[in-house]
Amino acid sequence: MARWSAALALCGFVLLVPRSAPADLGLDVSPAKYEMEASAGQRQTIPITVRNTGADTVHIQVSLVDFTVGANGQYVFLPPGKNKYSMAPWVSLNPREFDVAPNTLTQVRVSVAVPAAASGEHSVIAFFQTRPTRKPGGVSFSERIAAKIYELVPNTLQLSGEVDDVSARTSPEGERYLVGFKNTGNAHVYLNGRIEVKQGSTVVERIEIPKQMLVERGGQRIVDVVGKKLQPGSYTAIALIDYGGPNLSGGEKTFTVR
Missing domain, CATH: 2.60.40.2360 (Intracellular proteinase inhibitor BsuPI)
Structure with missing residues (x-):
C-alpha cells in the first residue's frame, strides 16, 4: 500500500458544544459535550445543568469514568484515571449527589485543576445516574446520562x-x-x-x-x-x-x- 499526503488549507480547531441529551424519565443534561480551554497550571470551573421535566422528584448521583473508542466506533468505559489521556484526576464535582424536584434544575460545578506539565487534550465522561424507581409489576428503572468533557491546553494542540x-x-x-x-x-x-x-x-x-x-x-x-x-x-x-x-x-x- 502506498502512503502520501496532499496539501490542504489549515483548518482551525473549533470549540463545539452540542445540544443537550434528553432522557426517558424527564431528565435532561446539558451540554452533552463540552470543550474547555485552560492553560497548564491553571484552574477553571464550568457548569453542567441537570433539568427535571418529569412529574416526580429524581435523586442523582454523579460519577466520572474514562473511555476509549474502538476501531469500530464502539465506546469502552474504564475506571477513572485508567486512560493514558484521562483528566479524571484533575476534576472535582460539586455536588456529587442531589435531588431535583419536578420542573426545576440544578447546576453541577465541574472544577478542573490542570497540571503545570500538561499539554494537548485530555478527556473524561461524567455520568448522571438516577436512583432506581420501582414501577407497577415490580420492575425498577434507572437512567444514566453522559456528558463528555475535553480539556484543551492552548497552543499545544x-x-x-x-x-x-x-x-x-x-x-x-x-x-x-x-x-x-x-x-x-x-x-x-x-x-x-x-x-x-x-x-x-x-x-x-x-x-x-x-x-x-x-x-x-x-x-x-x-x-x-x-x-x-x-x-x-x-x-x-x-x-x-x-x-x-x-x-x-x-x-x-x-x-x-x-
Missing part, C-alpha cells in the same frame, strides 16, 4: 493522522473497501472524505465515507464502505481522508476482480 492500511474485497453486495486511520496527534479528530476507484486513469466510482467519524487521541478507526460490483479487471482504490489538520491523509491499494 497538534492535529495529525495517517492512513495506515487500504484493502478491497469482493462481497455479495459489491466491492467492500476498508481503510485504517491512525490518530497520531494529541487531540481527537473527525474524519471525512471519499474513496476513488480507478481503472487505469479512469475513475469508475467515487464513494463518500460516513461523515464526522470520531477518532480519539491515540486511537484508530476502520472506515468500512461498500461500492458497486465491478467487472473483472485490475483496479486501484485511493482513499482521501480529511481529518481537519494541515494535510489530507491518503493511501491506495491495487486489486484484481476475477
Whole structure:
C-alpha cells in the first residue's frame, strides 16, 4: 500500500458544544459535550445543568469514568484515571449527589485543576445516574446520562493522522473497501472524505465515507464502505481522508476482480 499526503488549507480547531441529551424519565443534561480551554497550571470551573421535566422528584448521583473508542466506533468505559489521556484526576464535582424536584434544575460545578506539565487534550465522561424507581409489576428503572468533557491546553494542540492500511474485497453486495486511520496527534479528530476507484486513469466510482467519524487521541478507526460490483479487471482504490489538520491523509491499494 502506498502512503502520501496532499496539501490542504489549515483548518482551525473549533470549540463545539452540542445540544443537550434528553432522557426517558424527564431528565435532561446539558451540554452533552463540552470543550474547555485552560492553560497548564491553571484552574477553571464550568457548569453542567441537570433539568427535571418529569412529574416526580429524581435523586442523582454523579460519577466520572474514562473511555476509549474502538476501531469500530464502539465506546469502552474504564475506571477513572485508567486512560493514558484521562483528566479524571484533575476534576472535582460539586455536588456529587442531589435531588431535583419536578420542573426545576440544578447546576453541577465541574472544577478542573490542570497540571503545570500538561499539554494537548485530555478527556473524561461524567455520568448522571438516577436512583432506581420501582414501577407497577415490580420492575425498577434507572437512567444514566453522559456528558463528555475535553480539556484543551492552548497552543499545544497538534492535529495529525495517517492512513495506515487500504484493502478491497469482493462481497455479495459489491466491492467492500476498508481503510485504517491512525490518530497520531494529541487531540481527537473527525474524519471525512471519499474513496476513488480507478481503472487505469479512469475513475469508475467515487464513494463518500460516513461523515464526522470520531477518532480519539491515540486511537484508530476502520472506515468500512461498500461500492458497486465491478467487472473483472485490475483496479486501484485511493482513499482521501480529511481529518481537519494541515494535510489530507491518503493511501491506495491495487486489486484484481476475477
